[in-house]
Amino acid sequence: MIPLSEPGKSFGQRLKSALADAIIAGWIAFFLFSLLLGVRTVDKVTGLTLAPRPGLLAIAVGIVVFGRLLLNLFVWQAEHPITTPFAKLFTSKQFERRDLIVLGSVAFVSTLVFIIASIVHAAGFQLVAACLLAFLGIGTIRRVIVYFFPNLPYARIFTIGGIAFAILFPLVSYLLEKAFHLGLPLRYLFDLSILVLTYVMLGWGLNIVVGLAGLLDLGYVAFYAVGAYVFALLATHFGLGFWMCLPVAGIAAALWGVILGFPVLRLRGDYLAIVTLAFGEIVRIILINWTPVTNGPNGISDIPKPTFFGLPFSAQASPNFASFFGLKYDPLQGIIFLYYVILGLALVTNLVTIRLRRLPIGRAWEAMREDEIACRSLGINTTITKLTAFATGALFGGLAGSFFATRQGFISPESFTFIESAIILAIVVLGGMGSQLGVAIAAIVMVGGFEALRHTAGLQSVFGEGFDPALYRMLLFGVAMVGIMVWRPRGIVGSRSPTIVVHDVKPIPKNLVEEARA
Amino acid sequence: MRPWETDLLLRVQHLTMRFGGVVAVDDVSFEVGRQDITALIGPNGAGKTTVFNCITGFYKPSEGMMKLTHPDGQSFNLEQLDDHDINSHARVARTFQNIRLFQGMTVLENLMVAQHNVLMRASGFTIGAILGIGGFSQAERDAVDFARHWLDRVGLTRRADEPAGSLPYGDQRRLEIARAMCTRPLLLCLDEPAAGLNARESDGLNELLFSIRAEDGIALLLIEHDMSVVMRISDHVVVLDYGKKIADGTTDEARSDPRVIAAYLGVPDEELPVIEREVGL
Numbered sequence: 001m002i003p004l005s006e007p008g009k010s011f012g013q014r015l016k017s018a019l020a021d022a023i024i025a026g027w028i029a030f031f032l033f034s035l036l037l038g039v040r041t042v043d044k045v046t047g048l049t050l051a052p053r054p055g056l057l058a059i060a061v062g063i064v065v066f067g068r069l070l071l072n073l074f075v076w077q078a079e080h081p082i083t084t085p086f087a088k089l090f091t092s093k094q095f096e097r098r099d100l101i102v103l104g105s106v107a108f109v110s111t112l113v114f115i116i117a118s119i120v121h122a123a124g125f126q127l128v129a130a131c132l133l134a135f136l137g138i139g140t141i142r143r144v145i146v147y148f149f150p151n152l153p154y155a156r157i158f159t160i161g162g163i164a165f166a167i168l169f170p171l172v173s174y175l176l177e178k179a180f181h182l183g184l185p186l187r188y189l190f191d192l193s194i195l196v197l198t199y200v201m202l203g204w205g206l207n208i209v210v211g212l213a214g215l216l217d218l219g220y221v222a223f224y225a226v227g228a229y230v231f232a233l234l235a236t237h238f239g240l241g242f243w244m245c246l247p248v249a250g251i252a253a254a255l256w257g258v259i260l261g262f263p264v265l266r267l268r269g270d271y272l273a274i275v276t277l278a279f280g281e282i283v284r285i286i287l288i289n290w291t292p293v294t295n296g297p298n299g300i301s302d303i304p305k306p307t308f309f310g311l312p313f314s315a316q317a318s319p320n321f322a323s324f325f326g327l328k329y330d331p332l333q334g335i336i337f338l339y340y341v342i343l344g345l346a347l348v349t350n351l352v353t354i355r356l357r358r359l360p361i362g363r364a365w366e367a368m369r370e371d372e373i374a375c376r377s378l379g380i381n382t383t384i385t386k387l388t389a390f391a392t393g394a395l396f397g398g399l400a401g402s403f404f405a406t407r408q409g410f411i412s413p414e415s416f417t418f419i420e421s422a423i424i425l426a427i428v429v430l431g432g433m434g435s436q437l438g439v440a441i442a443a444i445v446m447v448g449g450f451e452a453l454r455h456t457a458g459l460q461s462v463f464g465e466g467f468d469p470a471l472y473r474m475l476l477f478g479v480a481m482v483g484i485m486v487w488r489p490r491g492i493v494g495s496r497s498p499t500i501v502v503h504d505v506k507p508i509p510k511n512l513v514e515e516a517r518a
Numbered sequence: 519m520r521p522w523e524t525d526l527l528l529r530v531q532h533l534t535m536r537f538g539g540v541v542a543v544d545d546v547s548f549e550v551g552r553q554d555i556t557a558l559i560g561p562n563g564a565g566k567t568t569v570f571n572c573i574t575g576f577y578k579p580s581e582g583m584m585k586l587t588h589p590d591g592q593s594f595n596l597e598q599l600d601d602h603d604i605n606s607h608a609r610v611a612r613t614f615q616n617i618r619l620f621q622g623m624t625v626l627e628n629l630m631v632a633q634h635n636v637l638m639r640a641s642g643f644t645i646g647a648i649l650g651i652g653g654f655s656q657a658e659r660d661a662v663d664f665a666r667h668w669l670d671r672v673g674l675t676r677r678a679d680e681p682a683g684s685l686p687y688g689d690q691r692r693l694e695i696a697r698a699m700c701t702r703p704l705l706l707c708l709d710e711p712a713a714g715l716n717a718r719e720s721d722g723l724n725e726l727l728f729s730i731r732a733e734d735g736i737a738l739l740l741i742e743h744d745m746s747v748v749m750r751i752s753d754h755v756v757v758l759d760y761g762k763k764i765a766d767g768t769t770d771e772a773r774s775d776p777r778v779i780a781a782y783l784g785v786p787d788e789e790l791p792v793i794e795r796e797v798g799l
Contacts (some may be wrong), residue, residue, distance in 0.1 A: 352648070359654075360630075360637035361644045363623075367631040370620035377574065377612050378632045378701055379605030388644075498624045500658075502666065502678040512683035513622030 018072035022065045029064035033057055089139025092146060107136050159437055166343055169193070170336045190335045192451055194342055194407060198400055199447045201346035203427040203439040205396030208353055210425065211434035212362065213389035214369025214514060216273040219280025220424050222260070223253040223394035225287060225416035227401025232300040232411055233293070242306035242406045246399060253398020254391040261390035265383055268372075280421055287413040299412025303405050305334060306341055313337060342403050349396045350436055356392070358499045365389050366434075366499075370514045423447075430484055432491025433515045441492050450477055490515075520767075522551030522754050526587065527705055527737045528573070528596075533582035535568050542568040543579075544761040550705065550754075552589070555731055555738040557748045559772075560758035561781055566741045567615060569758070570709055573739070574612045575601030586610065588704065606635050611703035613694045615710050615741075621683030625674055625693055628682050629665035632700035637661055668696040672726065688719040692726065699730065706730065708740040712747045720744065724751050749773065757781065 038057040039050045074082040085099035114129035116122075170190060177184050202224065209217045230249040234240045264275045287294045294300070305313060311321045313334030321337070322329040356362040364385045367375050375382055405411045423446065431442030453473045488494055495507035528550040535543040543565040550556045558566045571577040573584055573596060584596040586608050594608040604610050620628050630637070640657030641647035647654040669675040672692040677685060682693060691711060698706055711727070712720045724747060730736050742748045748755065748769070755772040757765040759781040765772050772778050 355648060356644070359641055359644055359647050360634050361641075363627060363631050364634050364638075366623060366627075367620045367634075370622055371618050373576070374614070374618040374620065375631070376576075376601045377605060377614070377618075378634065378697070379602050380631070380634050381600075381602045496622055498627060498679060500626055500630060500662070501624070502626055502662075502675070504679060506679055508622055508624065508681040510622075512681045 014073065014077050018069055018077060021072055022069040025068040026061050026065040029061045030057070033060045086135075086139070089136070089143060092150075103136065106132065110136070155437060162440070163347070166197075170339050174332060174336060186332060187335065190332070190339055192448065194335070194339050195451075196444055196447045197339070197342040197346050198404060198407075199424065199427060200440050200443040201342065201349050201400045201403075202397060202424045203431065203443045204346065204349045204353060204436060205393050205400065206424050207428050207431075207434065207436070207439050208356070208365070208396070209389050209393035210428050211439075211515075212353075212357065212369065213365040213386065215386065215389060216269065217276045217390075217393070218273045218418075218421055218425065219260070219276035219278070219283075220393070220397055221416045221418070221420040222280040222283035223257060223397030224401040224404065224420065225283050225413075226256045226394075227253045227398030228405040228411050228415075229287065229294060229300070229401075230398070231402035232303050232405045235304050235405075236300055236302060241304060242402070246402050249402040250395045250399045253401065254395040256398075257390040257392075257394025258387050260394075261387045265386055277418070277421075280416075280418060284413050284416050287416070294413075297412060297414070299410055299414070300405075301410040303409050303411065305409070306337070306406055308337055338407055342400075342407075345399055345403060349399075352392075352396075353436060361385070361388060363499060426481070430481065430491055432488075432493035432495075432510070434496055434513070435491065435493035438491050438493030445480075449480070453477070520549075520754075522549050522554050522556070525552045526550075527552040528584065528586045528739075530569075530573070531583045531585075533569065533572060533584065534580050535565070535572055535577060536580045542761050543572070543758075546582075546758065546761070546763045548756045548763065548766055550737055550739055552704075552737050553731070553735075554753040555727065555740070555751050556754045556756065557752035558739065558741045558756050558758065559743075559745075559748055560764075563760075564758040564781075565761040566758055567709060568761075570612065570707055570739075570741060572597070573604075574610060574707055575599055575604040586705065605701055605703070609702065609704040610707060611698035611701045611705070612707040613691075613698050613709055613711065615713065617687075617690045617694050619682040619690055619694055619697070622681060624679050625669065625682055625685070626662070626665055626678045628693060628697050629668060629700045630661060632697045633661045633664065665700060668699055671699075671729070672696045688715050688722075691715065691719075691723070695726065695730075699734070699736075703736060705737045705739060708738065708742075710741050710743060712742060712744045720747060723747075727751055 034057060037053065037060050039052055042049050042051045080098060082102060085095070085102045088095060088099055089103075110129045110132040113125055114133065117125035117129060170193070173184060173186060173189070176182060177186055202220070205223075206217065206220045209215050209220070227249040230252040231242070231245040234245045234248060235242070260276070260279050264272055264279075267275055288297050290296070307313070308321050311319065311324050313321050313331075315329055315331075320329070321327075321333055327333070353362075357366070364375065364380050365388075367378075367380070368382055368385055368389075372382055375385070404415070408415075427442045427446050428439055430446065431438030431440070450473060453476055484492070490510035494510045496510060496513050497505060497507050526549055529547075530549070531547045533543055533546045534541065546565075546569060548556075558569060560566050568577065572579045572582075575596065579597050582597065585593055586596055587593040588609070594604075596604055596608060596610070599608060605612075620631060623631070637654075637657055638644075641654045666675060666678070669678055672689075672695065674685075674689060674693060674696070677689070682690065685693060691714075695706075695708065695711065708727075712723055715723060727738055727740075728751065731738060740752070752769055755765070755767065755769055756763060757772055757775070757778050759777075764777045764781060765775045767775075
């Protein structure tokens with residue numbers, strides 16, 4: 001469908017083929033949208049009738065036709081695609097004069113639009129112009145930094161900066177809020193950060209199984225559930241605290257990983273994915289039906305919160321954290337503590353994974369992903385190697401599950417559905433299987449970004465007051481995922497770094513690296 | 519008494535492998551000497567790779583016995599061992615017809631994976647190394663030194679940090695041999711090591727194989743189609759055709775054996791009765 005750009009073509013020829021292409025696309029859009037948008041079912045006294053919406057249909061088809069025409073003329077068939085200068089901002093290619101003119105004029109027009117829109121209060125135009133300017137600004141800053149410091153270890157700076165931010169963010173924002181009363185929605189921000197970090201930890205845990213060992217696991221949520229329920233049951237029946245139960249829950253989940261691992265050892269690819277999916281569902285259904293132990297669909301409530309070396313954070317308890325340190329009681333203190341607990345757990349997961357990768361067991365996992373038969377010919381017992389991968393991944397899933405239970409205070413089988421497994425797997429795949437940094441970024445984008453789409457008041461000013469961005473979250477989310485898979489099919493971080501070197505570290509392009517697949 | 523019968527490493531007796539009704543290997547017996555380069559040859563479909571897969575444990579033979587004796591007198595029945603135990607306990611290493619390197623891992627990592635069992639014990643089965651007890655870092659340095667020794671032997675030291683998948687074909691072949699050698703075997707099985715190599719690379723390979731036998735004292739068992747390689751380097755040739763052994767002897771004996779010639783070149787129809795009478799069919 002996309003005609004290749006042919007430099008020799010005259011403008012007339014290009015226009016002709018672009019028009020033909022746009023008309024075909026328009027017809028396809030018309031047929032597709034005629035039922036999706038063109039008619040609407042209306043409930044009348046006479047029964048359900050169809051009300052035509054020709055205006056909406058015309059707008060949709062118009063967008064397709066003109067969009068396709070412009071794309072054909074200025075991008076796909078153009079000798080100098082208009083997108084090239086923008087793409088060059090994010091590479092280290094040399095700029096030509098033409099590129100600079102395009103970028104400069106876009107920057108000028110956006111600034112102009114932004115100023116005018118600010119004066120006449122056209123929020124939609126303002127938003128679009130601001131986005132364009134931000135995009136250009138980020139690209140320019142990147143080019144400038146790379147130009148002056150071409151050899152900095154950017155991945156490392158990014159990692160250290162990210163960890164430093166994660167450590168400082170709650171304390172600094174809490175102190176700022178206390179000092180200046182900025183009115184930050186701290187409670188919400190901390191809750192969201194805790195959620196994101198939980199998924200970062202789950203992503204890192206699953207990354208061991210999927211990214212390193214190459215075993216496609218669709219039932220990871222089962223270990224999460226085992227960890228959560230083991231802690232919840234121990235805490236509610238025997239009155240044990242979080243820190244006591246945490247290792248027990250982790251070990252129970254790891255054992256569950258071994259139990260699951262045994263029957264699926266011979267399976268690979270699709271078959272493994274299906275069986276692990278089934279195991280995830282089996283665990284959930286047992287939780288629903290084993291009422292005497294799990295309390296069935298009603299779940300388990302009153303799960304205790306973690307304590308700070310024995311000091312609880314609740315207002316009723318005495319002594320509690322605040323009174324012991326002579327602070328004023330604030331419910332945020334408990335949430336900040338939870339934040340640091342999950343941050344610590346996630347970082348432990350990360351450090352253990354990084355260490356394991358450099359140990360023989362980690363190399364054996366990666367070798368197994370690359371070629372299982374070759375592994376066996378080298379004397380590696382792939383049965384044990386697979387089981388250790390399952391168990392290690394499950395261990396971290398179980399720890400995350402315990403944390404989830406203690407944070408929520410209430411768990412039920414509802415929290416452990418297949419969609420959770422799918423989200424965690426999507427985080428691992430989008431991040432770039434095997435890459436720790438990529439998984440962290442993907443978790444922030446997937447969970448944080450998904451949540452951010454709830455608060456897009458700016459979009460309302462573009463699409464009108466009746467527009468509820470929350471309704472379109474899934475759509476935007478899907479578009480974003482398709483985009484990442486088109487432009488970065490091997491995930492956000494598309495290279496593997498070697499675990500041991502003789503001379504120097506060179507990242508390995510992902511097209512050479514095997515990955516778990518169905 | 520043939521030379522390979524005096525200092526025996528592996529004795530294969532009555533090896534039979536059936537896949538359903540197909541008899542891929544039919545009652546094959548031969549010996550592999552500790553000092554020898556033994557070649558397993560035969561036309562396509564003769565069952566050479568099946569014999570290989572039986573010896574290295576990737577197939578469980580339908581019948582027969584394969585007994586491997588270490589210099590210290592310890593002996594292993596290969597048909598009773600799992601494939602990874604054949605490498606780690608009986609110390610038989612192999613390469614593959616279609617190269618099976620860990621493509622996304624570097625050359626050095628490939629050789630480190632080959633020393634998995636040694637390093638695993640040194641790391642206290644991971645737990646010791648995580649806690650920082652035991653001598654893992656020393657063991658790892660030794661493993662790297664051993665890997666570098668083999669990189670020097672196969673001439674890949676310069677490319678140690680490159681992904682194995684990016685190496686040229688000839689280098690990949692040699693890396694696979696180096697990787698097998700890093701498991702410290704007593705018997706190295708090579709499945710068509712010269713396939714796809716040019717004349718110069720093939721000469722280099724011969725030198726490498728000779729040096730493995732001479733310096734490391736390791737027996738070689740190889741499948742090869744390239745007769746110039748077979749005739750130049752092997753001491754002992756076993757010829758298979760349609761799953762049966764048709765000849766077993768020195769290269770000269772194999773070269774002049776009418777059954778081998780018939781199997782490889784075929785015979786004109788008019789000579790068929792004569793040949794059949796000569797070979798006793």
